[in-house]
Amino acid sequence: MKILIINPNSSLDMTDVIQKSAENFANGEYEVMTLPTEGAPKFIDTYQDQSLAAPGMLEIVKKYRDEVDAFIVACHCDPNLDLLKEITSKPVVGIGEASMKLASMLGHRFSVISTSQHSVPNKQALIRKYHLEGCLASVRYPRKEFEGCNCNEEQIYLETSKDAIREDMAEVIVLGCAGLAGLDKRIQEIVKVPVLDSVVCALIIASGLVKANYSISKIRRYALN
The missing domain is CATH 3.40.50.12500 (Rossmann fold)
Incomplete structure (x- = not known):
């Protein structure tokens, strides 16, 4: 199992903090990878920040959706979570x-x-x-x-x-x-x-969804027509 954690901001320091916590929890049972979002602000504090982060977050999902089993959005305001759920059939979990x-x-x-x-x-x-x-x-x-x-x-x-x-x-x-x-x-x-x-809470849910082979319903709300 491989879970990709998206840090919606561009801070490398925060990316490292998230990765360390994720690795400690996963404890080698599955692979975790945390990526910062290129072009995003250093911190997601406003709705404008969320908007600026959206293009980079979309690119990460599009690039890795065939390589990983689930995605996590690692910002507690769950920026662009619904958008990401719409563009992939893999589980997408917000830490908030x-x-x-x-x-x-x-x-x-x-x-x-x-x-x-x-x-x-x-x-x-x-x-x-x-x-x-x-x-x-x-x-x-x-x-x-x-x-x-x-x-x-x-x-x-x-x-x-x-x-x-x-x-x-x-x-x-x-x-x-x-x-x-x-x-x-x-x-x-x-x-x-x-x-x-x-971050640990999101890993609990994301890894469980992958193990159970559960993912996002595409029949209505998150259908991409």
């Missing part, structure tokens, strides 16, 4: 949808930990799209006192997760950015609730 739907199975309510205030409405809109409003405790981002501080990334998102559990009654934490891959187990050990690495 995968992580939040799995979170809804693991506890009464979940919180998404985002990287910035700007991304909160986008996450909330995506949650409504996936019909998960009733399972949502909150969408949080780091408190202002963390801006410009010398805290490391793990500490910042640990404290944000604690706030969600204590103040919002979250029972599951979703790390809402592919760049946070690899922080899940260390935070989970302290907060004592499931903490989900979104």
